[in-house]
Amino acid sequence: MQRQNETAPSTNIRTLESVALSATSSAAVASHGWVGRHDKKAADAAATEAMRRVLADAPGRGTVVIGEGEKDEAPMLFNGETVGNGQGVEFDIAVDPLEGTSFCAKNLPGSMATISFAESGTMWSPGPGFYMDKIVVPPQAKGLVDLADAPERTLGKVAKALGKQVGELRVVIMDKPRHQDLIKRVLKAGAAVHAPAEGDVGGSLEVLLPTGPADLLLGIGGTPEGVMTAAAVRALGGDMLGRLAPQRNEEAEAIRAAGMDLERIYTCDELVGGGALFAATGVTGGALLSEPRDSDGAILTESLLISSGEVRRVSHTTFGSMPRMTP
Template sequence: GCLQVLPDDGYYFKVAADHHALGKISLEMPIEEIVRTLADAKGLPIENFTVIMLERERHVEILQKLRKIGVRIILIPDGDIAAAVATCIPSSGVDLLIGAGAGPEATIAATAVKCLGGTMLVRVWRDKGDDPKRLVRLEAEGVDVNKTYNQDELAMGNELVFCASGVTKGELLDGVRFIPNGAIVNSLCIRLPSGTIEKSETQLRFKEHPIYKHFLS
């Protein structure tokens, strides 16, 4: 297919941003330089620049660097796919996703980011606590452990669709809301080449639904 799905074996370092980052940042740059380059490209003072990242122990060093720079920081318990997409939606107020997360999620996020004309950069995250055989396993599955993958390599092709529904409330979508005899679900659909963003709210009636009616029993 047209998706390069990275194996779910350890973590991958990810950076996501909107179109202002195209051709301007790389993972060879220090984190401070990535932030300043993107802030300059967007015409934002550092104190108004917002970085979103997973709240994880592995990110302590990155977090210290970001705090020293003086950017705004949003720490999330999970959901770096939604966080990556949020960087490409101006109304979100999020400018940059940075940090390490799972591989399959990187591919899913790259699909949405590409649909919105943004930048997604991903490479294998190396940690002292890694299984020494991990890199060998990744190479056996076709992963270049020294390469930085971008959105065009993770999500190839010019006709792509990204769809998501919210389960719990996040940066991108509201979570499921239960109502008497049913629930309300918020969903999002993004398409390439148009870049169209569609949001919908679906009201499910459990009593009449062939599957969901069992929730009432």
């Protein structure tokens, strides 16, 4: 059922659902061969190339508005790259072929292949900005939060909207040195903190999904992950705010040189302004999605598809066997 105040994707965008699922499933299977091998760049490269092959045959013409990899010199689908067979709709793409590269490399739960599609010209491009400060909240707290607020005030607003005490809240904040003070303040206010080592798309899904265990996400993560998250937020009627948060002087200088305002707060509708969909497929398993597995000559994957106000859990079968890496 579509949620109130939600903008539904156009019919054209919905025709890309099968492409999104095929892209993430292929990337998940390709990277799964690198699970536990402590080579996150090789895993990311395998996911990226598998996803690129699927997108090359997508109906229409897609533009990668924001890709993953440039900020850490990893393999990537690069910004401005065009994909598709040129026959059909035009669309924008935000992509992270392997979110949680370290989880994959170390065989820890939580890594997944992710992608978002949106109507052409509606995805925000951060230019040289690789990191952003974010707040993600569920539909009940929509329109109530502000990045300019102190975290204690944000906790109070969200708790009230959810009919909870602050001490009942569970907040997702990535376990990074830059978040030490934020985590201390949230804990001192009485809320519980879930602090994954990486993976703020997964953390945002924990907030947005109706059965998710978290109440809000705070902190600085990647801009690719932010734009992909905005597509899911928009589809599910939640709320999100973002602001560029450069982590190096060179990044800040490049943002200013591009004429962008480091103080500007972007709304969810500014990050993704049209109909959108989001897809993710599990790589190493975990609470959200199971990992790919062999079954009687076929590979089974589990995906989430978020589109038109719905969350669907999709099983995908590919005939063949899982890739095996040999020395």
